[in-house]
Structure formats: structure tokens, C-alpha cells
Amino acid sequence: MAMKVILASPRGFCAGVNMAIDSLELALAEFGAPIYVYHEIVHNQYVVNHFRDRGVKFVNELDEAPEGATLLFSAHGVSPEVRRGARERRLHAIDATCPLVTKVHLEAIKYAKQGYTIFLIGHEGHDEVIGTMGEAPEAIVLVETPDQVDSLEVADESKLAYLTQTTLSVDDANRIIDRLRERFPGIHSPPKADICYATQNRQEAVALLSTEADLVLVLGSQNSSNSQRLAELARERGIDAHLIDGPQEIDVSWFNGVQTVLVTAGASAPETVVESCLDLLRDRFDATVEPRVIRKEEVTFPLPRELRSVAAARSESLVAGEPSA
Known part of the structure; x- marks a missing residue:
């Protein structure tokens, strides 16, 4: 029998990751390389390497960025101490923290x-x-x-x-x-749950769909907390699961006796790596892909205020037919 692949949706980039990546793209286009990013822009090696190849410098200490350089805070946020340090070094800080x-x-x-x-x-x-x-x-x-x-x-x-x-x-x-x-019966809780909508939606999809699968593939990096949770969720249900960065990490022996595979992706994993894995499964196992939508996502977040005027100006240039760079 040909292998069946259930392709979970929602999967992959969330609104916060989209905003952070769009911010870095716009900063590169407007200010040119090198752009410095405090820690990884998102926890995904494919994304980090993509930007590193284009001149982005990922730093773990502020003094790794020259005074006056453009520095982008990642989607994960930073402490007030880091913000103060950036001001003291006269860095042009762009805050891409997820709302x-x-x-x-x-x-x-x-x-x-x-x-x-x-x-x-x-x-x-x-x-x-x-x-x-x-x-x-x-x-x-x-x-x-x-x-x-x-x-x-x-x-x-x-x-x-x-x-x-x-x-x-x-x-x-x-x-x-x-x-x-x-x-502590009297403990206070936030007015609205802190765990983000995208994390919950991707977990819900795995919880509902993994019961139909013999194996689960989660696209995402090992240092991605939300991606790790997706693989753990499947394993808790007794289903073999693997967290991988891309098709190069797939071991074909995983699929011995497997008829149905669930494929999903963490909130920081790009769709291009999902498609690469699906291509491998089609080529190697004659797999058919069945998209399954558990919940629609239509959330978007605005760009950091430091980039909104830049984005507006570039948009106006495009409308007027002028080159954007």
C-alpha cells in the first residue's frame, strides 16, 4: 500500500514569527548588512542560517555589536537591562518582540x-x-x-x-x-491565558490527528520549545515521533511497517522545509498527502513602530513605480 501523509493545519509560522522575520527582511532592505540580532531571530536553524548567509550577525552579548549599529530584538523578548545596555551603546534598536x-x-x-x-x-x-x-x-x-x-x-x-x-x-x-x-487557592491568574493561540492550535491538531497515524514528523529545531512539545504530545499518546530540521535528517528505517504519517511544523519552522519533506516522502514511498484543517488562523501583528514609517515609504514607492531599494 502507498503511504498516506496527513498534513496538519495549522502548522508552521505563527503571527509573531511572521512579524519578526518581516522586520528583519525590511531592516536588511532599508539599512543593509550587517544587521545585528540579539539571540536567534526565532528558534529555527533553517531561518537563522538563511539570514546569516545574507549578512545578519546573531549575537549573545551587546558588546558584540559595534556602537551605533542596527540591532533587532528577537521574537522572544529581552529584559529591561538589555534595553538599557542597547541605549548606552547608542544602538539603533528595533523591537520585534512578539506581542x-x-x-x-x-x-x-x-x-x-x-x-x-x-x-x-x-x-x-x-x-x-x-x-x-x-x-x-x-x-x-x-x-x-x-x-x-x-x-x-x-x-x-x-x-x-x-x-x-x-x-x-x-x-x-x-x-x-x-x-x-x-x-494556594487564592492565587491570581492572568485575565487571559498566556500560552499563545498558535502553540495551542498546533498542539490541538497533533492531539486530534496523531491517533490516526503510525508515525509523527515534526518540523522544527531542537531548541524550539513549542516544536519539542509537539513531538512529546505524540509520544505521550504512544505514537513514535521525530523532531527534525528538514529532510536531510530523515532516516528511512523509521518508516518500516508505517502506513500513515502525520506531518506538522512548529511555530518557527518555514513551510519550505515542510514541502521538502513531503517531496521526499512522495518520491521514496509514493506517499499521497491529505491536508487536514483543524482550525483557521487569521491573526496578524503590526511591524515594530521603528519600521512602520519605513514600510509605508517603501510601499508608497512601489505604488508610484519607483524602485524600492
């Missing part, structure tokens, strides 16, 4: 000003967590597992709140939230 990450930052600032202890549910060392904790380091306690909740100590249980990293597994986050509510 949903900014929402969590603002919630952290609000709770901290009101004297709350904030439990941030997330993964230590993740760029987003580092940036959020930097908003109020004296008030935020990182919680990574339900078991950690039992050992938490706070001075005032009447002033507690929790926030979450936007790219977590919904199930994993809820297990920690449930434990927090059991131990």
Missing part, C-alpha cells in the same frame, strides 16, 4: 508593582523566560514541574500570581497550575 510575549512582560510588571510574588511557569534558560524574569527578578520564582510546587515558600500567600511561558505544552502547564491552585 503575546510583551503581554506576559506587562503582567509581570503589574503584579510586581502591587507587591505580588509571581510564579513563572517555564523552562530555565529559555530566551523568553530570561527576558520575562528580567522585568522583576526580585519578585519572580521560576517553576518548571508540579513537584516543585510542594517546596515553594512565600512570605504572603494572599499576594500570589502565576504567569506562563507562551510556548509551553498546554497539558504540562495545566498540571502545574492545578497544583498551584491546590496549594
Whole structure:
């Protein structure tokens, strides 16, 4: 029998990633290389290498960017300390932080000003967590597992709140939230869930569609939290799953005895790598592809304010028939 591929939708780029990538493209076109980016623009090696080949410099320290250079903050956000450092070095900073990450930052600032202890549910060392904790380091306690909740100590249980990293597994986050509510019944929660719509939608698609598959392929990089969660979600349901950057990482032995494959992509994985994997499956296994839409996504985010006038001017030039570069 020919292999069947279920192609999950939604998959791939979310609105925040689209905005960040569009921002970097526009900055390159307007200011020219080198453009500096604080950390990876998104957690995807294909995207990072694509921009690196075009003269983008990804840096982990501000002093790696020359004074006065153009520096773009990635979709994951940065701490106030990084913003201050950029100003001190007179860097032309462009803030491409995802608005949903900014929402969590603002919630952290609000709770901290009101004297709350904030439990941030997330993964230590993740760029987003580092940036959020930097908003109020004296008030935020990182919680990574339900078991950690039992050992938490706070001075005032009447002033507690929790926030979450936007790219977590919904199930994993809820297990920690449930434990927090059991131990601290009066704990405050954000008015709207912090886990982003795209993360939830991609997880929902895997949860619903993976039961029909013998194997799940997730396109995304190993340092992508939301991509990791998609593979873990399938494995939790007893289905073999592999997280890969592209077709070059596929091992054909994975498909022995496999009739149906679910293909999806994390929120920072480009569609071009999905298509490359589908081409391999068609060529090698005579696979037929069946798109399955679980939910429509029509969310868009505006460009950073530092680029809006640039985008408008370039758009006007195109309308007038003038060259845009």
C-alpha cells in the first residue's frame, strides 16, 4: 500500500514569527548588512542560517555589536537591562518582540508593582523566560514541574500570581497550575491565558490527528520549545515521533511497517522545509498527502513602530513605480 501523509493545519509560522522575520527582511532592505540580532531571530536553524548567509550577525552579548549599529530584538523578548545596555551603546534598536510575549512582560510588571510574588511557569534558560524574569527578578520564582510546587515558600500567600511561558505544552502547564491552585487557592491568574493561540492550535491538531497515524514528523529545531512539545504530545499518546530540521535528517528505517504519517511544523519552522519533506516522502514511498484543517488562523501583528514609517515609504514607492531599494 502507498503511504498516506496527513498534513496538519495549522502548522508552521505563527503571527509573531511572521512579524519578526518581516522586520528583519525590511531592516536588511532599508539599512543593509550587517544587521545585528540579539539571540536567534526565532528558534529555527533553517531561518537563522538563511539570514546569516545574507549578512545578519546573531549575537549573545551587546558588546558584540559595534556602537551605533542596527540591532533587532528577537521574537522572544529581552529584559529591561538589555534595553538599557542597547541605549548606552547608542544602538539603533528595533523591537520585534512578539506581542503575546510583551503581554506576559506587562503582567509581570503589574503584579510586581502591587507587591505580588509571581510564579513563572517555564523552562530555565529559555530566551523568553530570561527576558520575562528580567522585568522583576526580585519578585519572580521560576517553576518548571508540579513537584516543585510542594517546596515553594512565600512570605504572603494572599499576594500570589502565576504567569506562563507562551510556548509551553498546554497539558504540562495545566498540571502545574492545578497544583498551584491546590496549594494556594487564592492565587491570581492572568485575565487571559498566556500560552499563545498558535502553540495551542498546533498542539490541538497533533492531539486530534496523531491517533490516526503510525508515525509523527515534526518540523522544527531542537531548541524550539513549542516544536519539542509537539513531538512529546505524540509520544505521550504512544505514537513514535521525530523532531527534525528538514529532510536531510530523515532516516528511512523509521518508516518500516508505517502506513500513515502525520506531518506538522512548529511555530518557527518555514513551510519550505515542510514541502521538502513531503517531496521526499512522495518520491521514496509514493506517499499521497491529505491536508487536514483543524482550525483557521487569521491573526496578524503590526511591524515594530521603528519600521512602520519605513514600510509605508517603501510601499508608497512601489505604488508610484519607483524602485524600492
